[in-house]
Amino acid sequence: MSTKRIYEVTASAGPIVGGVKNPGDGQQITVSERAAEYDVQQGHLIFVGDPEPNLEKPDGYVRKSYLDTKVDLVLAKGDEMDNRVNEAADRATTVIESVAPLATLQQTATQVTQDAGRAEDARVAVEGMEAFGNDMQKDMTNTHDLGGNFATGLVKSVSEQQYIDLQAFEVAAQIRRGYGQSGIRFGRHYADGGDAAYHRPSMVSFAALGVHNHPNYRLMCGMPEQTAIINGHEINTRHCDYRIMHGVGGGAYLEVEDAIPPAVPPSVATKATPEEQVAEMREYLRAFGAKDASIRADYAQYFDTYVSVLECWLENLDGDTLSDTFPSFRHQIDNGGLRSMNDNYMSMFGSGLKARFENKDFKPTVIRVMNDDGSPQFAVLRYRISAMRLGTYADWPVHRMVELVDDPATRLRLSKTDDDIDKTRLGRYRVLGSLDDRGFKRRTGPTLLDDIMSSVPGLDGVGANIEESYLDTNNDHSTFTQRLKKYKTTTALNSAYYNRFYSYEQAGAAGRRDYRRGWNDPTLFVASTTKSEVAQLSGMGGGHRVSWAIPLELIVATPLGLWNPYDVQVLNGNPTGSGNTEASPYSGVYQNGYWFMTPSDLFDVEGTDIDPADTDEAAWVQCDDGEVRLMRGSGIYVHMPEISGIQTARLRYPIAPMHDEGSFAFGYMKAFETEQGELSAQIVAELLEQRKALKKGGLL
Known part of the structure; x- marks a missing residue:
């Protein structure tokens, strides 16, 4: 160029x-x-x-x-050249000016392309971060989409651990089921103990189940803290002291109502004077004590038989504050929040100390079910004591329904005979297979105890009707609805009441359709409930809610509960006066602690506290005629106070099964004991025959 x-x-x-x-x-x-x-x-x-x-x-x-x-x-020429130069310069400038923007544009386009790529990467990253943030936010609520799973590994791990905890709770229950049956494990021992193993009290300390008297309350049964295992779940109660109450049908969750004491016999109520009423009432009590209808033919119509049960269930936990599950009017849980209550109870366990006012109990928190959205449903083990009227003593004669449980440990520990135990608070009893059916038999179906428990409603209360059904699976994995029937019938089972025998609508793989409740638990009773406060069972179709129970006592209520021969004023609150002296009588009576309507002269002795927890002392009360009289409590006694010429009558029969007595070791021991007893009886019989033969032969 x-x-x-x-x-x-x-x-x-x-x-x-x-x-x-x-x-x-x-x-x-x-x-x-x-x-x-x-x-x-x-x-x-x-x-x-x-x-x-x-x-x-x-x-x-x-x-x-x-x-x-x-x-x-x-x-x-200069001018011509100048023009050409100028034109060339202009054209060059124009080209340069036109090319420069193109270059800049090309650079810009390249930059834009690069920026667009980076922007896309950023957008994808932002969307990923947003998705992660949403997942984290949702995970932090402890829920996920129905049928989905948690997005973050940490929360997935926590969820899996929660499910493991859920299973561990049931595994622990199954282990306890193998150790024994549903029943009382032991009661508080206070100061009892000794050198021999049998010196350790179990269910019987100073009394079977610790029963004691609170007759100054209407239909109140004194009972201290208990430890029970029901369906493998351990319950540690507060001091119980329960009123005879039952669930209200169609009522609110845990709503209860008072039982009504038996009516006063007309032959008592129609007497002209209180003194004549006292004499006539004594005859009814004498007839009851002797179980002798020749004294008063209709006596059994004016005594009612009740059964009390210890129920437990898992309640959904939606906060830290819990209400008491049954009214005592003497004791209530220390409700400073669930965690505080359990911390206090665990401290009591750890230190070996006792709560002074006996209002602490232990309510372990568990995970009962994992919801479909991945959230755990926490639950707490709750319990209550309820009682149900079976009928009059004429239909439910307790003395023919039970027999004394042989208790060699209590006999040796306290140096008592069976007769001593039967006549004191130490006695505990077992329900016979049927009236007067004494002795031990192998039983594979409902007994008298089932008749008793089937009268007790679960948490839905009196009059409820629940037909229990579950989703079952065929061998080909198809499903069908399996409905529960009364044992060995095709009639629907009302599972709203406690039961332990049932039949399936269709037979199982073993060709059987008739079963007892529980994996291997002879004393477990179950009732269904519709109360949403109760934790549900998620399997077998889901939505099932149940409570479990064991029998505690058979109780006889007397006509003293409503008898008021001196027309003492019945108040709606506490009376005035101390009641301790004639000069400071109670101004009337009140069902919670001041139920003194029974003339003291009905009995031959004043109230004597056998147990320091008893409250059966007499009190001075202002009567309707202006006189001040010494009166006794009109509520429930373990035994009726002494009356001259009248057999001391028992009113409370502890019938609760013992957890340990359902163990295989106890079964082997009782079998050995029975065999040895039979062998001993056979040896004694043979020796007597030999003696008779020797005597007959003149050798003796």
């Missing part, structure tokens, strides 16, 4: 400068490519300036002799 250099002449004549003479003013010269090369080589510029140059002999220009080589000179 040739290079041309254009110069504008600024002087018409001038001296030689550096071997070059300046051309004329206003002239332009063009230096050829060869001259340009020469200039570079020699370091000189050659100007030829003349409007019309004479190449042969240019005037005023540098002589050729000064050059080493020939230079081609091209002259041009």
